[in-house]
Each structure stands twice: as structure tokens, then as C-alpha cells.
Amino acid sequence: MRISASMQRALNEQIQKEFGASYLYLSMAAYFAEKNLNGFARWMRLQANEELEHAMRLFEYVNQRGGRVLLQAVGKPPSDFGRPRDAFGKALEHEQAVTASIHRLYALADQHSDLATMRALDWFVTEQVEEESNFSLIIRKLKRVEGDGRGLLMVDQELGQRTFVPPAAVGV
Numbered sequence: 719m720r721i722s723a724s725m726q727r728a729l730n731e732q733i734q735k736e737f738g739a740s741y742l743y744l745s746m747a748a749y750f751a752e753k754n755l756n757g758f759a760r761w762m763r764l765q766a767n768e769e770l771e772h773a774m775r776l777f778e779y780v781n782q783r784g785g786r787v788l789l790q791a792v793g794k795p796p797s798d799f800g801r802p803r804d805a806f807g808k809a810l811e812h813e814q815a816v817t818a819s820i821h822r823l824y825a826l827a828d829q830h831s832d833l834a835t836m837r838a839l840d841w842f843v844t845e846q847v848e849e850e851s852n853f854s855l856i857i858r859k860l861k862r863v864e865g866d867g868r869g870l871l872m873v874d875q876e877l878g879q880r881t882f883v884p885p886a887a888v889g890v
Contacts, residue, residue, distance in 0.1 A: 720784040720785070724830070726786065732823055742812060758805075760877065765809075767882050772845070783834065807857060
């Protein structure tokens with residue numbers, strides 16, 4: 719069954735948001751690299767890659783459903799983020815906005831009785847719980863070490879250990 723025009727439009731908007739998130743996290747990576755916080759920079763680069771994977775997952779889904787992907791412009795991200803905790807706070811706010819957007823997509827799919835899209839979005843709903851949890855955990859760590867340069871370097875080192883594991887492909 720072909721995807722509805724309204725669902726296609728909403729998914730295209732979400733694709734733009736996912737690409738925008740990738741761009742935001744790349745900007746944060748550049749900011750951290752300039753501050754010689756290479757672990758933070760690595761973590762954000764990998765987060766940017768993850769967001770690209772999310773965008774492409776939706777891209778493929780729209781194509782599979784006989785829709786058309788219409789890419790939209792991605793705005794210029796900010797380039798100054800203050801303290802690491804401030805940057806992660808902005809990232810958490812961004813992820814919360816993405817979560818709300820995914821929930822609106824899910825409600826739209828439900829309204830149209832589009833079970834295929836609802837199932838495809840289930841993965842994103844679960845993923846957003848993980849995203850918000852990861853950012854919240856890092857913020858808590860950064861609060862704990864605030865004002866302690868050695869503690870900040872320990873968190874930087876820990877974040878630098880992150881590896882990127884692309885999500886398994888599942889019919890989307």
C-alpha cells in the first residue's frame with residue numbers, strides 16, 4: 719500500500735530534522751575539538767553519524783512505501799556552546815524535541831490507520847528513549863565534575879572510548 723501524501727510530507731520533515739541533528743552534532747564536535755576535548759569531539763562525531771543513519775532509515779522507508787523523498791534545506795547550526803554541560807544540555811533539549819516529533823508522526827500514522835508506518839516508528843520511539851537517557855547520564859556526570867579539570871578530563875577520556883555500531887537493518 720502506497721504511503722499517504724500527509725504521511726510522506728511528515729516523514730520528509732522528519733528526515734530533515736534527522737539531518738539537522740547530524741549537522742548540530744558535527745558543529746558540537748568541531749567546537750569540542752577546538753577546545754582540545756577530543757573525547758567529547760569523538761562522541762559527538764559518532765552521534766552525528768548515528769543521526770545520519772536515522773535519516774537514511776526514514777529515507778529508505780519512504781522509498782519502500784512508494785513515496786518520494788523531498789530533501790529540505792538544513793539550517794546553519796550554532797557554533798558556540800559554552801561549557802561541555804551546556805552543550806550536552808542543548809543536545810538533550812534537541813533530542814526531546816525530536817522525541818516529540820516522532821510521537822506526532824506516530825499519532826499521525828495511527829490517525830490514518832497506517833500500521834506499517836507505526837511499526838517502522840516503533841524503532842524510533844525506543845531509540846529516542848536511549849538517546850535522551852545517554853545525554854542525561856552525561857549531563858549528570860558533568861554536573862558531578864564541574865569545576866574539577868581532572869574530572870572533566872576523565873569524562874573526556876571516557877567519551878572518547880565510544881564506538882559506532884550501525885543499527886541493524888529491519889525492513890526500514
